[in-house]
Amino acid sequence: MASTLHVLCKVGGAEGGMAAAELIDAPMLRRAAVAAGPAAAIIAVQLALFPAPAGVFLVGAVLGLLGALVAVGMALVYRANRILNFAQSDLGFAPAVLAANLILYSGLNYLLGAAIGLAAAVVLGAVVELAIIRRFFRASRLILTVATIGLSQMLWVIAMLLPRLWDQRPNTLKIEIPLTWSFEVSPLLFSADHLVALVVAPVVLVVVALFLRYTAVGMAIRASAERADRASLLGVPVRRLQTLVWAISALLSFTGLFLRAGVVGLPALGVASFGALLFALAALMLGRLDHLPAVALSAVALGILEQGVVWNHPRNPEYVYPIVAAIVMVALAARRTGSTRAEQDGSSSWQAADEIRPIPHELRLLPQVRAVSWGGLAVLSLVLVTVPVWLEWLPGDRGSADLRKAAAVAIFGLVALSVIVLTGWAGQVSLGQMAIAGYGGAVGALAVSSWGVDLGIAMLASALAGGGIAVLVGLPALRLRGLFLAVVTFAFALASSFWLLSPKHVRWIPDRRFERPALFGFIDTSADRTLYLVALATFGLALLAARGIRRSRTGRVLLAQRENERAVQAYGVNLTRTKLTAFALSGGIAAVAGCLLTVLQQQYSPALYEPGTNFAVFTSAVVGGLGSLAGAFLGALFLQGGTWFLPVQWQLLPSAIGVLFVLMVFPGGLAGLVYRLRDLWLRAVARRRGIVVPSLLADVRQDRVPVEHAERAVEQTAERADAPGAAAGPVLVRDPAGVVSTGEPAGSGS
Template sequence: MSRRRGLDLQVPSALRPLGPYVPALAILVLQLVVFPMGIGTWALGVVVGLLTALVALGLALIYRANRILNFAQGDLGTIPTTLSVGLIAVSGLPYLLGVVLGLAAAIVLGAVIELAIVRRFHRAPRLLLTVATIGLSQLLIVCGLLMPRLWHKKIFTDQTLPDPFQAHLSIGSQIFGGSEITAMIVAPLLLVGLALFLRGTDVGIAVRASAERTDRAALLGIPVRRLQTLVWSVAAVLSFAGVFLHVSIFGFSAASALSPQALVFAMAALIIGRMDHLPAITLSAVALEILDQGVVAKYPAQEGRSYLVLAAVLLVVLLTRRVSIRRSDIDTASSWTSADEVRPIPIELARLRLVRWSRVLLPVAAVAIAAVLPLVLAPSQELKASTVLVFALITLSVVVLTGWGGQISLGQMSFVAVGAVVGAISSATWHIDLSLALILAGLAGAVVAVVVGLPALRLSGLYLAVTTLTFSLACSNYLLNRKEQSWIPRGDVTPRLLFRHFDLGTEAAMYEFVLVVVVLAFLAVAGIRHSRTGRVLLAVRDNERGAAAYSVSVVRAKLLGFALSGFLAAVAGCLLVHVNGAYDEKPFVVAGSLGVFTAAVVGGIGSLAGAVIGSLFLNGGQWFLPAPWQLLPSALGVLVVLLVLPGGLGNLVYRLRDAGLRSLARRRGIVVASLLADEGGDDLPEAIRVAMPERPAGLDGSAVDEPVGVDS
């Protein structure tokens, strides 16, 4: 069952098979008209596009098998590539032997990851598994950075792979050697081989069947889990082929398929190719890389402009695409937006004086402790404490958008960057009060977030995630990069007297000001959560159609969620630029956005306390460990937390709260079904057994259920 939204245009039946390829063909037309280039550069774009297509097809296979976006896809190929480079370029093994050993390592790596990690999340929401791949990516990055030490080297920078054979081919101004020719031969063969495998073998047909409906395939006797292990191994092989061939052409230092910049092109091809149409994904990857070569050829001094073009192309494609709504898509989207809700305190206990006072005094005590920290902290530690508070506010914006609104944003730091730029201009150029700068920054962030969130009106889940990620890449590399934009302040950013009276020139004063702003933001968000606006956001997240049936404007609710989240993120950006004393685009890179999103999920995507816990989690490893090891605690921490506590660390806090409430209820002799039922089983507490009325026995001595009236 499927339904389509959009204009019901009559398309000739002969042209319908070309529908999935139209966006890629339009991208090629855009390149030819707006960014023309020579045939040699065009051929180079085709070669790079084929290598990107290998990574994109690995993404597609894993999406079809697990319904996730695998952020470790590039790293699946980088680890065996590093091994092959070490064996060939350092140890001196023959080229072919090094490639075979790397290929074997890729197969084993993909299988081990699926068996040891991915399979543990078999029944978990797809959101958690996707975040787990982010942690997995960080873990593989650490392994890749440490692997050169096997050859007593810190990093592979000057190692180059020899050409597999000596040959030269001239196309226009480009001269292709043995490595380029190998890529031109091997990549198409792998693509054709994958197509034949999926369509012409029993195993391939079983993989396709299990990808369509996993439960139904399992009922038919298909070994779904073994096939998923095979899919991960195949995806690792495709990634290894793409990364290794990229290394052989451009060198190891340029082989950044593990980086978000290169991975975004593969993800964009995946989105344009409708997630599961492998030929369309291949053509889209080639078209995007050709377009990238054209933009770089026309603007050689502005390489970041290609990311802006990519973001614009992706936004236009998603806004003009005719949407097909299938039951499987709805199930996938609902799994992506699932978030554990914080259970309110039962009304039977909320009326107790002890509980009422605790709900007030505990937060007040926490704020009071935070307020006196400057008395015991050094100035450098005060700067770190201010940064933690700012990132708590950024994480709170993710909680609002994803946890409450159900919209996946992987580019949250781009909204923070907007606020930072507006804050820097307000203080360094306009010389206005910081309080007014915060408001202006928040409004600018809200407007930008609404524009970026426009695809959410028609598409959600992975589509929106890749769109926001691409926009973040465009912001950090071009739109809000000081190398590209001369209007961004380059000097120190120092606030004027706050309200013409309070001096914020010291770290302690700035910390206290940031604390006040963050506390006010948390209070405002808590009030919104308990208002009609908060209930509307949750209703749209859980069931758009049901909310619309009750006259709720789904469009308005989605845009409101983006606006509120963008406002909070931009206010945090304005605070951050004043805490650091200058504007710097380094915190706003794509890796920063992924880190904030991961921190929100690990802290607890549905709770306010999770925002603070996630902020501490995000910054801890970055401050106290050397550079090569900084990602290790967060990588292992993400995987461990998501395996043990799917609801995040914030969920653990609320479990402890419920345990305390359960103990209080026992002491007071109060029966609270919602708390006592958590203990379950046959060992129900005596209080609830006494409170349960006896049921009359049937003829066979078993209990008989009776209708329960209103009075009961």
């Protein structure tokens, strides 16, 4: 205080010229650099590489302000729940589509339609938090992040179906404010919609900032964001505050997208939703996740950069996606690891993959169990192999079309298997597996159509290319946890879909049809039946290889580092090599699937690798079950089943609802449900045979364990504990009251 008064007293004196400099202290400069530094760097890139006139610069600032509303809403959710909300733009997109339809097709007044949309957004945000997010309050933050992916798909489907209520199928939804104001900034003419956006967006941002900083509710929100458990102990209603945060977040997203509908319109196909999500994630990364001024300024700068790219490349506006993806990767690479509590908190660890237990050794050799196990596998194999025979009975060309769909199930099973290896085993969340499959498909198309090589060689070349690309994408994983790696892979998928995998921009990818090549020189794959069997055999071999890897030291190390990296490192394990091995294996499997998919289509098709497909593949793998290799098959069947029998607008709905339902009820996925039923049957077999299986008894309440089984379990575990060389482990003991429970390992007493 004394130093400040000293400076103020000298403002009018001889040292007045130095007063301003002394008033700006070092902490203030650091805060200004944190807030404006990333935005200044982006503007510098735009001015140097994509210069544009003042009017284009102003349009970019307008769109950037609208994008800042979405990004700030995402930052608020991150501060409250410590997750990346992939449904952020969709929280506002669905109400914005509703308001636009009311205004355009029902003739509703502009302000009344906007008010209804605003109310719908607030209600939607609150309902989503109460009905879905709150159920994951104690779950892993990564689990909740995956839930927002399913939520995003569900909201996207709802937004796509809303115009059907008015029997409309528009390509673009554009609503203009009923005002005639206009002004010109060379070379563009600005309407009242631009002016309203320039006024409303900054006002909303300032109001939110003042609310968080100076109101009691805002301070409580900031306090609960720092440590929810401690805030709860102090009497802060954390859960109600989180509901309020989600309502505010949806309001911000709606405001940004509704005003954007008046400036440039909203594509009814929802592509803008993915673009808005990418820009919001980029601003979030540049703003260090929770620094709201930096997030808002970065979003404005990204909007200016986008318009600069569009001005310089009007025929190829997709160039902006690889540029933004590069910005995201640079921002994440420059981050200090462990700089946020989310990275340090144990709740952020990946806990989605419930490991499936093998059949207990006490029951494995029973004739009844062996007959059911091997018999069931034989029946399933026979059914899969004879699918072409059954489909030949279908009339017309339906059998051939369904046979190609059956081959697609096996191929997508490979992609789901790659997700299990990378996410279920290594704990690295990837939202770009179909993009890697796309590179495999492009290499396969080049090898087959241009080089004329054998299908086996083409699959090998695709696997090598996919593994190498996956390793490059996975390099940030050496410093970042799975939560932030999801942002990198999503940016990579978007850049690949719109530019890097587009024959329009990349000349080496052939876009012509070709004949299916032979396999190993003598297996003709031109028939759909043969290609189905080839895809099925490839899937089966990949399953056997993955099963062998899972049981090897490599598989055990992958699972161990997923749970505790520091403990694994203490044993001398090279984490860099371990993680990159997981990426290489996963990328190779996905690329082989892409090669087979291209051969099935007899042409490289970029539409197969759109951004939404990456989300669908990931969520289908979660629904199938990340803890079991069988989940790859079940997830692929779930994904393709939705694709076969539902219209395009509904195809994402099964996986969206499925992932939310599974994460809430069956964390182990459909495969986990199947294995639970298996364990029920095994428990019944053990009960009838009078065999005690401790691993099965551990799943049953103690008062439900038969007395004779409990007594025999006590005797068996005591004998194992007394056996020479027996490892210390949990044993079943009986207390004086006769209750059987798990006791301490033998010899562990003090």
